Amino acid sequence: MKAPWAFQWAFQWAFQWALLLALVVLGQPARAAAVAKASTAKASLVERVVSPGGIEVWLVRDAKNPIIALDWSFRGGAATDPIDRLGLAAMAAGLLDEGAAELDSAAFQDRLADHSVGLAFNASRDWFSGALLTLRENRQEAFTLARLALTAPRFDADAVARIRGQLQVAVRREEADPVTVAYHALARQLFPDHPYGRPLRGTTDTLAAITIGDLRGFAARRLARNGLLVTAAGDIDPAELAAAVDWIFGALPAEPAPAAYPDALPNALPSADLRPVAVPWPGPQSLFVQAGAGIPPGDPDWPAALLLSHILGGEGLESRLAEAVRTRRGLSYDVQCNLQSYARADLFIVTGSTANATVGQALGLVRHTLAEVAAHGVTARELRDAQTYLTGSFPLQFTNDRAIAALLLDIRRDGYPAGFLDHRDALLRRVTLADIRRVAARLLRPDAMATVVVGGATGPLR
Amino acid sequence: MGVFWRPFWGVRFAALALALMVPAAASARVFDPETFTLANGLQVVVVPNHRAPVVTQMLFYKAGAADEPAGKSGVAHYLEHLMFRGTATVPSGAFSREVAAHGGVENAYTNQDQTVYFQTIARDQLPLTLRLEADRMANLRIRPETAAPELAVVLNERRQRTEASPAARLREQVQAALFQAYPYARPVVGRPAELAALAPADARAYYLAWYAPNNAVLVVAGDISAGTLRPLAEATFGRIPARPVPDRVVARGAALASDQDRRIELKDAQVRQPSLSRVWVAPSHGWAAEPAQVYALEVLQTILGGGATGRLYQALVVRQGLAAGVSVDYLADALGPGQFSLGVVPGPDVAVADAEAGLNAELARLLHDGVSAAEVAAAIRRLQVGAIYARDSLQGPASEFGVALTTGQSVADVEAWPDRIAAVTVEDVDRVLRDVLGGQGSVTALLLPDPDAPTPEEELEDVAAAQGMARGAVR
Numbered sequence: 001m002k003a004p005w006a007f008q009w010a011f012q013w014a015f016q017w018a019l020l021l022a023l024v025v026l027g028q029p030a031r032a033a034a035v036a037k038a039s040t041a042k043a044s045l046v047e048r049v050v051s052p053g054g055i056e057v058w059l060v061r062d063a064k065n066p067i068i069a070l071d072w073s074f075r076g077g078a079a080t081d082p083i084d085r086l087g088l089a090a091m092a093a094g095l096l097d098e099g100a101a102e103l104d105s106a107a108f109q110d111r112l113a114d115h116s117v118g119l120a121f122n123a124s125r126d127w128f129s130g131a132l133l134t135l136r137e138n139r140q141e142a143f144t145l146a147r148l149a150l151t152a153p154r155f156d157a158d159a160v161a162r163i164r165g166q167l168q169v170a171v172r173r174e175e176a177d178p179v180t181v182a183y184h185a186l187a188r189q190l191f192p193d194h195p196y197g198r199p200l201r202g203t204t205d206t207l208a209a210i211t212i213g214d215l216r217g218f219a220a221r222r223l224a225r226n227g228l229l230v231t232a233a234g235d236i237d238p239a240e241l242a243a244a245v246d247w248i249f250g251a252l253p254a255e256p257a258p259a260a261y262p263d264a265l266p267n268a269l270p271s272a273d274l275r276p277v278a279v280p281w282p283g284p285q286s287l288f289v290q291a292g293a294g295i296p297p298g299d300p301d302w303p304a305a306l307l308l309s310h311i312l313g314g315e316g317l318e319s320r321l322a323e324a325v326r327t328r329r330g331l332s333y334d335v336q337c338n339l340q341s342y343a344r345a346d347l348f349i350v351t352g353s354t355a356n357a358t359v360g361q362a363l364g365l366v367r368h369t370l371a372e373v374a375a376h377g378v379t380a381r382e383l384r385d386a387q388t389y390l391t392g393s394f395p396l397q398f399t400n401d402r403a404i405a406a407l408l409l410d411i412r413r414d415g416y417p418a419g420f421l422d423h424r425d426a427l428l429r430r431v432t433l434a435d436i437r438r439v440a441a442r443l444l445r446p447d448a449m450a451t452v453v454v455g456g457a458t459g460p461l462r
Numbered sequence: 463m464g465v466f467w468r469p470f471w472g473v474r475f476a477a478l479a480l481a482l483m484v485p486a487a488a489s490a491r492v493f494d495p496e497t498f499t500l501a502n503g504l505q506v507v508v509v510p511n512h513r514a515p516v517v518t519q520m521l522f523y524k525a526g527a528a529d530e531p532a533g534k535s536g537v538a539h540y541l542e543h544l545m546f547r548g549t550a551t552v553p554s555g556a557f558s559r560e561v562a563a564h565g566g567v568e569n570a571y572t573n574q575d576q577t578v579y580f581q582t583i584a585r586d587q588l589p590l591t592l593r594l595e596a597d598r599m600a601n602l603r604i605r606p607e608t609a610a611p612e613l614a615v616v617l618n619e620r621r622q623r624t625e626a627s628p629a630a631r632l633r634e635q636v637q638a639a640l641f642q643a644y645p646y647a648r649p650v651v652g653r654p655a656e657l658a659a660l661a662p663a664d665a666r667a668y669y670l671a672w673y674a675p676n677n678a679v680l681v682v683a684g685d686i687s688a689g690t691l692r693p694l695a696e697a698t699f700g701r702i703p704a705r706p707v708p709d710r711v712v713a714r715g716a717a718l719a720s721d722q723d724r725r726i727e728l729k730d731a732q733v734r735q736p737s738l739s740r741v742w743v744a745p746s747h748g749w750a751a752e753p754a755q756v757y758a759l760e761v762l763q764t765i766l767g768g769g770a771t772g773r774l775y776q777a778l779v780v781r782q783g784l785a786a787g788v789s790v791d792y793l794a795d796a797l798g799p800g801q802f803s804l805g806v807v808p809g810p811d812v813a814v815a816d817a818e819a820g821l822n823a824e825l826a827r828l829l830h831d832g833v834s835a836a837e838v839a840a841a842i843r844r845l846q847v848g849a850i851y852a853r854d855s856l857q858g859p860a861s862e863f864g865v866a867l868t869t870g871q872s873v874a875d876v877e878a879w880p881d882r883i884a885a886v887t888v889e890d891v892d893r894v895l896r897d898v899l900g901g902q903g904s905v906t907a908l909l910l911p912d913p914d915a916p917t918p919e920e921e922l923e924d925v926a927a928a929q930g931m932a933r934g935a936v937r
Contacts, residue, residue, distance in 0.1 A: 064513055065854050106780070109770040114840075116847040135850065162779065168810040169786035172735040178626060204810070282732060285621040315567070317546060317558045327555060330614025333622055353622045385563040392565015396582050398514045399684075399856040 045398075046408065046418050051242035053250045055225065058408045058418060059241055060233045062401065066136040068234040069405040070146075070244075073127040073413055075227035076256065079195040079343075085210050087202025089123035091160075091167055092218045096121045096130075098159035100148035105159045108145070117142040119149060125196060126343040127413060128222060133402060136235045139244070147248045150223055155215045168204045178281055182289045182454040185279050189450050190291060196345060221257035225249060231408035234401040276451040286455025287353045288363060292448050294339045294346035295439070297414045303427040304439040305339060307386045311378050311436075312369070312444075313337030313350065314386075320373065324365045325352065331362050341414075348443055356456040363453075367446040374444040377437040391425045493859045496688035497873050500696060502704040503676025507863045507873065508691055509683035511856055517684035518856045519591050520580040521599075522864035524679070525672035527652075528574040528645035528798060529710050534664050536652015539572040540616050541665040545579065546570075547608040549601040554608050557594050564590060574646050575748075575797045576868040582856065585685045589694055596698035599673055609662040617658060620651045628730035629737075632909050635726050639905045640741055644717040646798055674705040679867045683860035710797075717799050719743065720903035729912035736814040738821070739805040740906045744792065744898045746800030748870030756794050757882045758890035759802060759898065763792040764841035765833055765891070766804070773837070774804065777824045784812050784820040797869045802898050814908060829900045832892040845883050 049057045078089040097112070097119050099105040112119055118133035119142075130150070134142035174180040184199060191197030201207075230245055281287075295305040313321040313336045325335045335352035350370075354362040397407055411420060496508040527538045548554035561568045566583030568591075581591045624630040634649050641647035651657070680699065682691055720743075745755040766774045767790030778785040789805035804825075808817035852858055866876045 062513065065850070067851060067854055106771075106776070113769065113771040113844065116844060116851075133851070135847065158780075162783070165783075165810045166786045169735055169807055172810075173807075175734045176628070176732045283621075283626045285618070285626045287622075287626075316562055317555060318562055323555075326611075326615055328611060330611030330618070333615055333619035353626075354618060355621060385559065388565055389562045392584060393567055394565075395514050395584065396516050396565075396567060399511070399516055400513070400854040402854065 046421060047238055048418055049238045049241050051246045053225075053246040055228065055230060055242075055245045055249055057230045057232055057241055057245055058412065059231070059236070059238060060398075060401075060404045060408065061235075061237065062233065063235045065401065066235050067401055068132075068134050068136055068139055068142075068232065068236045069401040070132040070230070070232045070248075071129070071405040071409040072131075072228060072230040072249075073129040073409060074223055074256070075127065075229075076222055077123045077125050077127045077129075078200045079125050080222065081195070081198075081202070083198070084206060085202075085214055086198055086206040087167060087171075087200075088210055088214055088218055089128055089222075090201045091163060091207065091210055092215050092222075093121035093123045093128065094163040094167065095155055095159060095215060096149045096153050096219070098163065099154035099156050100145075101152040101154075103148070104154065104156060108148075111141070111145060115141045115145075117145060119146060121149075123200070125200065129409075131402075131406070139236070139240075143244045143248050147251070150219075150248065151251045153215075153219050155212050155219075157212065160212055160215065164207055164210070167201055167207050171199070171201055171204055171207070174201075178287050178454045181279055181281070182287050182452050185277055185452045185454070186289050186291055186450060189277055189452065190347075191345070196342065220253075224253045224256035226255050228252075229409060229412045231405045231412060233404035233408070276453060279452065279454040281454045281456065283456065284356060285353055286356050286359045286453055288351070288359065288451065288453045290350040290363075290366070290449045290451045292348045292443070292445055292450070294341060294348040295443060296341055296346045297416070301435070301439045301442065304431045304435040305443055307383065307390065307428065307431055308373070308378070308436055308439055308443065309337055309339050309348070310386045310390060311382045312373060314389075318385075320369050320378075321350070321352075321366060324369050325354075325362055329365075331355075331358050331365070335362070335366070348449075350449070359453055359455065363451070370444045370446045374440045374446075377433055377440060380433060383431070383433055383436060387428050387431070390428055394424070493853065493863075495863060495873060498688060498692060500675065500700045502700060502702060503674075504695070504699050504702075505679045505867060506688075506691065506695055507679065507681045507860075507867070508686060508688045509681065509859045509863065510685075510687060511683055511859070512685050513856075515585045515685050516582060516856065517585050517588050517682055517686055518580060518582045518860050519588065519595065520578060520681045520683075520857070520860045520864050521595050522679040522681065522868050523577045523673060524575075524677045524868045525668075525710065526573045526575045526577055527648060527650040528714055529672065530645070530648070530668065533656055534660065534668075535648040536616070536620075536650075536657035537660055537664045537668050538577055539651055540613065540657070540660055541668050542570050542572045542577055542579075543612045543616055544604055544609060544662075544665050545598050545602060547612060548603055548605070549597050550603055551601065552594065552597060554605075557598065560590065560594060566591065572650055574650060575795075576865065578861075578864065580857070580860075588682070588686065588691075589698075592694050592698040596702060599675065599678070599699065600702045602669055602673075604662045604666050604669075606662060609665070613658075613660060616651070620654065620657060624649070624651060625654075628728055628732050629909055631730075632726065632728040632907055635728065636739070636741060636905050636907045639724050639726060640743060640801065640903075641717065641799070642720065643715065644798055645714050646796075672707060674707055675699055675702045676704040677707045679864055681860045681864045683856050714798060717743070717749075723902060723904050723906070725906045725908075727908045727910060729910045731912050733909055733911045735807065736911060737805065737807045737909045738814055738818055738907070739789075739803055740821070740904050741801050741803035742898050742901060742904045744794075744800040744802040745894070746794050746796035746798070746869070747866070747875070748797035749799045753875075754882070754886070754890060755894050755897075756800075758886050758894040759792050759800075760794060760845065760883065761838060761841045761886045762833070762891050762895055763790050763802070764844055765837045766790040766828075768841065768844065773828075774824065778806060778817070778820050779809075782820055783809060784817045785809055795865045795869050795871075814910065818906075825899060829896060832895065833888060835888050838886065838888050838891055842883055842886060846880050849880055 045060055047059045047061060049059050081088045097108065099108045103111065115138040116135055117138060121130045132142055132146050187197050228249060232241055295302055311320060313319045317327060321335045321337060325332045332352045332354045337348065337350040340347045340349055350366055352362060398404055493509050498506050500506065525538065530537050546555065546557055548556065558568065561581055561583065564583060564587045566581050566587060568581040570579045579595060583591055624634065638647045680695065744759060745751065747756055750756050766772055772790065774788045774790060778788055785806045786809045787807045791803045793801045804821065806817050806821050808814050863873065863876060
């Protein structure tokens, strides 16, 4: 799949796991993406299916292509890793498709390949997730392989050694990536003494310490039906789906063991006296990341915050930040902001990059733009255009089964009911200029943002 | 590359597609496209997909970085950025504002062989995107007050994506070594000095030379038919007169095959984990002595790559424990020469030389033994299933047709893809294996940590000193 923004490089250093590195440090934003993209779906589009075993699945059924996409998440991701076993959830994710029951790694991978089944697992901060993609004709085999991976993973010594090595190499490559370096520094600064401040995939040392017993314990204790969310899209009817999820997940224990991390994570909000952190980095370009307190999905101000964030620094070339930093002055190729939410923290993030010599100027423009909007709000036209964009771009997401299943799962992880899809447009449309002013005053506090600069910046940072 | 960066877009789905190694292959029997050509020569492809009331519009110009005049590298991509900066009647930025205000998303990218502008939007807004895209095909205005900051944006893009990344810098060196006199030797974003010296007149000249309806392909995928699109396209693009354009195959010149294997090392303090790649010039759709070679190479790529069951992964990662990861890439969609490449990331405690020795041994074994009938049959099956998964996408098929039609292929070629893959034999694969991977002229690239390089802290002091001097000079 070609990323449309990417150079069409003649060859690529792409490896199976390399994409794992592409995401931000804190892991996948648990909620921001979902609502930013969700909106006017007809509720009738989504069927709520409850299996005889009591598993609830959201389904968007479409028989135009003979394929089925199934996505699921278990509550409790990398944030549950013991501090001396950081990377445990990530390593378990890498190993669930490396052999199960009587099938060793090679046999399991052959079965997947022979039936053209895609099965992938992933650990984020708050969730341990899986995705299955299959042709309709091979669905029984696909469901069985998913069931085996979840309920009878082998964790053979050779596979464990191999995946451990891959993760250690991935961690080492991350150390050379300024984007990851920036987000790690930001996470440490925002969340000291909290799992969110720790590296999602651990360190080479903590990865080395993980035993086969740890991995077996993770699978046995963390994968359970309570806290499981499942979504599906494609060529499958509700009765088949109900039977499928009972087959795949029914043998899991009902309740997960209590997590080995504090039940209530503190809300980790940046404090007002955070000083900019400069991470020296060779080369001509500097990267900056800023973060302040965000707004959780479900908050009455969330729709206004989403519109505000889009007007300030949404994708594209029309935002206030892009106009000030990029279009008018050419200081940056990319300057953006967004809302990111996790189970225990909500962030407002600004990112950009610029030449070393212009870091101070770019950060000054960001600060000025935020302060300007905090003081004066936005124009009626900006609000109207943002409302049209965020409601109108929603159906664009509903064009393929993989995307639909993933989007539904995002909405479920945000804690919204299925009817949210009916109301999202109205929630956005009823936001007024006064709402934006109120939320801007709450959200845009340039003095209360953590700042990390990775690069050769020298002058004053603010 | 895009006119702007979308950091989060697609990562999640890309991961699953990668797990499947689904090729972006297309078949007319799968996509069932309709085609027509306007009187002014604009080719139009319609890919019906009635999943949602949405369309993706993609305009492909048969002009890319490889079609730039000597000394003006980067001008094709610079022009791509300037295409968002206004026309005679549409102000700078208004194109993007209009599309977004009607709920659409858009971007653009420049490649060696084509420049592409695309939008995805509700079906009933298609007249808007057709009108705006046709307008900037004919009426672009390049103004000094917007051209100057946009050049600064492009220089930022180059610094961010190339100069800040040792791997990206090495890729530039590899392409230069591999292609030598052929224009693919130049980076799409441009060589730094040439890029910095570009003037608005250079972009204007490129625009006038190549941006004509008879040198473009319009692809519209989604909830639409050719019958609906045709009058809309005629009322917009149809009003633009055809213009003579240069023969770009002639202008690019010939590619001389090198008979020398070369080696490039890049040591950098930023690198913590070494890696290794080897790349060969290979037949492509636009550059093959016989077209069957390309399909055989696609099968070979699937046998060698092909995810966790791929031959190279099984040998180097699973059985020998020499590598943490491998990659096998084949660039077939090119008007000029294609390329076939292997990549290896050594395991955590493996010396890069040992990993390379393992790769060499595996290559020698492969060249000696060839591939088996079972491997070829399995690869063909996987590639054909990939075509079914490829249908579950709006932009994927549109992109496939656009790229094909700008790299010397026809709609019929794309239609015949599953049949041509199915016709590949063991002998075909063994022949391209020995011709390409057994041939001369490869480039081996090593990305290595540099134990002697200044630490980031030392370099920072150098940067500070250099900036001080620069400021002094200005005063």
